[in-house]
Amino acid sequence: MAADQHFDVLIIGAGLSGIGAAWRLGKQRPHDTYAILEARDAIGGTWDLFRYPGVRSDSDMYTLSYPFRPWREPESMAAGDKIRRYIQETADEAGITAKIRFGTRVTSAEWSSADARWTVHTSGGDVLTCAFLYGCAGYYNYAEGYQPDFPGLTDFTGSIVHPQFWPDDLDYRGKLVVVIGSGATAVTLVPAMAAEAAHVTMLQRSPTYVTPLPNRDLVADVARRILPPKAANRVARAKNILVTQGFYQLAKHRPKLVRRALRAVAVHFLKNPGYVDEHFKPRYDPWDQRLCVIPSADLYRSIAGGRASVVTDHIDTFVPGGIRLRSGTTLDADIVVSATGLSLLPVGGIRLSVDGEPVDVGKSASYRGLMLGGVPNFAYCIGYVNASWTLRADLSHRYLLKLLGHMERHGYVSATPTAPGGTGRPLLDLSSGYVQRALDAFPHQGDRDPWLVRQNYLRDVLTTPRADVTRDMEFTRRPASVRSPEVVS
Incomplete structure (x- = not known):
């Protein structure tokens, strides 16, 4: 049975972003009513979805964690279950968990200018309304991963699995395993x-470029011994932000230097320059695709110890006992893991419409990387491609709260970015296959502020809190036809 209920803000997704948004909203606007609509049956989002062996962060936890809740575990690169527990504890401590509606997948949302509200529909038949809709579901397609159509796949007599849907009962002890892929998931799975x-x-x-980082942060360890937890976390966070942003800028401006440095590190661990040049020397420049982090050089150590190896080749066909390559070599396998990438889905796959007109997200302009041109009272949250997701997500939450405060002070009921003509640059500026396959589905960015999205946290942390919320924004006051809806706390 459908339930008609109204909220000031509806947040879609109870992962890292959604819980962070709810925490900010609850602390800074405690008078607002809100609910979180979560399609899954648990908190955690991506960190609840992925359960493959070794799943972990590929960003340090001092920047991936919330700035308002220090990371207290010893590891800098944390396992997935610890991240999931951290998100859960954050929600529990702030009273957020009680406001989450689990098993509630949003299918569509319609904006009515006459009523100045969104009407949100769920797969279970519930109908909810809100003044502002905030999509915090990330951009991964949880229902399906990317799976190429490998020739001869049905001939393979072993097991084939995709990391996104890891079987709980898969026993790989003593088995020959082939992991197809070289991205973050593959380099995690192999060791x-x-x-x-x-x-x-x-x-x-x-x-693919990989870079080893220590699993313990020495600066954080020292800071924890002499400073209170929040201060120690700020020190580690600041250091890691400066290091990662500095390395990214160096890679973009001096790619040959970074290439040589990454190669030297690989040779140091693998002791074989020829092997490194064959398997760890990409054709593209560093940070044209996201770098893969290997904690404590675990991938290199597994290879050097003989427990793992890398083969660079193309698949000719699957055969009953493994995979035949174009070179003619056959890789024997009992289990094949298809770590071939993810499928991306903008705004959680929700069908949006404004006054009866469907919104084509792929043809929309991105306003400050968090709203859509021509779409009122709607925001979406995505992170950086070159730094921790949470750094940008938290800036987005803070900007949104600033916008809501401005609307409240001036009696506005809607805020609509007025989209200019743009250059059509992609929102996600990476050459990675999973990004390139989905470019047309995502909004584009323009060639000037506030339609230009820069992948620069050091700049954004200074400019976003001071951003003019009225720039290229059209506001409306409450129409006389609006009736006061029932408010549910």
């Missing part, structure tokens, strides 16, 4: 599985 498998082979079409 994790190599600890128990007979051997793990990472099969890649072309090399």
Whole structure:
């Protein structure tokens, strides 16, 4: 049975972004009513979805964690279950969990200018309304991952799995495993599985840049011994932001220097320059695609110890006992893990419409990287491609609260970015396959502020809190036809 209920703000998604948004909203606007609509049955989002061996952050936890709740675990690169627990504890402590509606997948949302509200429909038949809709569901398609149509796949007699849907009962102890792919998931899986498998082979079409980082942050450890937790966290956070942003800028401006440095590190661990040049020397420049972090050089150590290996080749066809490559070599396999990438889905796949007109997200302009041109009272949250997701997500939450405060002070009921003509630059500026496959589905950015999205946290942290919320924004006051809806706390 449908339930008609109204909120000041509806947040879609109870992952890292959604819980962070709810915390900010509850602290800074305690008079606002809100609910979180979560399609899954648990808190955590991505960190609840992915359960493959070794799943962990590829960003340090001092920047991936919330600025308002210090990371207290010893690891800088944390396992997925610890991140999930951290998000859950944050929600519990702030009273957010009680406001989450689990198993509630949003399918569509319609804006009515006459009523100055969104009407939100769910797969279960519920109908809710809100003054402002905030999509915090990230951009991964939770229902399906990317799976190429490999020739001969039905001939393979072993097991084939996708990391996004890892079977709880998969036993790989003593088995020959082939992991197809070379991205963040693959470089995580290989050393994790190599600890128990007979051997793990990472099969890649072309090399990817990887960079080892220590699993313990020495600066954070020292700061914790002499400073209170929040101060220590700020020190580690500031250091890591400066290091990662500095490295990114160096890679973009001096790519040959960074290439040589990454190669030297790989040779240091693998002791074989020829092997490094064959399997760890990409054709593209560093940060044209996201770098893969390997904590404590675990991938290199697994290879050097003989428990894992890398093969750079193309698949000719699957055969009953493994994979035949174009070179003619056959890789024997009991289990094949298809770590071939993710599918992206803008704004959680929700169908949006404004006054009866469907919104084509792929043809929309992105306003400050968090709203859509021509779409009132709607925001979406995405993170950086070159730094921790939470850094940008938290800036988005703070900007949104500033906008809501401005609307409240002036008696406005809607705020609509007035989209200019733009250059059509992609919102996600990476050459990675999973990004390129979905470019047309995502909004584009323009060629000037506030339609230009810069991947620069150091700039954004200074400018976003001071941003003019009225720039290229059209506001309306409450229409006389609006009736006061029932408010549910």
